[in-house]
Amino acid sequence: MAYKPRTAPEDLKVLRILNNRLALTAEQHKYYLYKEKGFEGEVRFDLLTEQLQSDCLILNDLYLEVNNTSFQLDSSIIFQHIFYFFEIKNLEGDYCYREERFETNFGKIIKNPLDQIKRSSSLLLQLFQKLGFSQSIEAYVVFVNPEFFLYQAPMDKPIIYPPQLKALMKKLDNTPSKLTNRHKQMADKLISLHQVQSPYSNAKIPTYEYNQIRKDITCSVCHSFSCSIARGNVICVDCGHVESVESAVLRCVEEIRILFPNMRITTNVVFEWCGIIDSKKVVRRILKKNFKSIGERNLRYFE
Ligand SMILES: [Zn+2]
Numbered sequence: 001m002a003y004k005p006r007t008a009p010e011d012l013k014v015l016r017i018l019n020n021r022l023a024l025t026a027e028q029h030k031y032y033l034y035k036e037k038g039f040e041g042e043v044r045f046d047l048l049t050e051q052l053q054s055d056c057l058i059l060n061d062l063y064l065e066v067n068n069t070s071f072q073l074d075s076s077i078i079f080q081h082i083f084y085f086f087e088i089k090n091l092e093g094d095y096c097y098r099e100e101r102f103e104t105n106f107g108k109i110i111k112n113p114l115d116q117i118k119r120s121s122s123l124l125l126q127l128f129q130k131l132g133f134s135q136s137i138e139a140y141v142v143f144v145n146p147e148f149f150l151y152q153a154p155m156d157k158p159i160i161y162p163p164q165l166k167a168l169m170k171k172l173d174n175t176p177s178k179l180t181n182r183h184k185q186m187a188d189k190l191i192s193l194h195q196v197q198s199p200y201s202n203a204k205i206p207t208y209e210y211n212q213i214r215k216d217i218t219c220s221v222c223h224s225f226s227c228s229i230a231r232g233n234v235i236c237v238d239c240g241h242v243e244s245v246e247s248a249v250l251r252c253v254e255e256i257r258i259l260f261p262n263m264r265i266t267t268n269v270v271f272e273w274c275g276i277i278d279s280k281k282v283v284r285r286i287l288k289k290n291f292k293s294i295g296e297r298n299l300r301y302f303e
Pocket of ligand 1: 219220221222223224236237238239240241
């Protein structure tokens with residue numbers, strides 16, 4: 001199990017809800033799929049590192065800063081003497097490596113992930129020096145998608161191709177390592193320096209207002225709006241999934257919090273969001289049970 005598990009990035013959480021509840025433009029939808037795919041690739045890599053048996057600490061997704069410059073490490077693993085980090089790419093299809101550049105089949109140049117790890121390595125080294133860590137750093141670009149193919153792939157670059165993932169895990173598992181408290185302190189320090197990126201710092205997130213957002217409970221599995229209520233459960237007409245009303249209401253509260261972090265959670269707001277629940281009392285009871293209630297009657301809200 002990862003010492004720092006991965007959660008979906010905040011901007012992706014916003015995009016997921018907007019994709020369901022707002023009519024995104026083709027461009028915005030494309031960006032949403034791109035983010036979703038990137039996250040999917042990272043999770044795919046986590047499934048492999050999770051199985052490591054060697055004495056190591058896995059830190060997923062670190063967003064760090066040194067000398068006012070930020071950098072992101074998709075996946076890091078602390079061993080006794082080495083600090084590995086991986087830039088994970090979920091590209092699929094055919095690419096070509098030409099004159100130190102990654103190109104698509106159509107000649108479109110993509111951001112060079114080798115430059116990214118070079119930059120991150122140098123910044124990480126600065127951070128380590130500042131913190132007094134003596135760990136040596138080793139970085140790789142990892143292509144996790146089995147449908148990815150690189151023509152003229154260079155042999156002398158720190159790149160892991162999909163068929164080499166197994167060998168990479170073997171290598172990591174065979175890395176001699178005995179961690180001490182010092183390594184744990186190092187991991188804790190890095191986690192404490194991790195910055196959660198606000199979704200609003202991402203200019204590609206569409207702007208939206210409360211009134212534009214489509215309300216109603218959606219199915220937690222297939223995201224369909226075709227849900228009905230029977231005996232305390234929300235039932236999806238499309239996929240048949242059954243969920244308790246309480247759990248569905250709590251999901252709605254979570255959605256409101258993600259999209260409108262400054263909005264007060266009141267019975268009225270949640271009742272309107274849930275849509276198909278016909279009793280405000282039911283909503284109020286669930287909110288009272290799960291949150292701290294502040295204020296009385298019309299002024300009451302929940303935290
Ligand atoms: Zn469903």
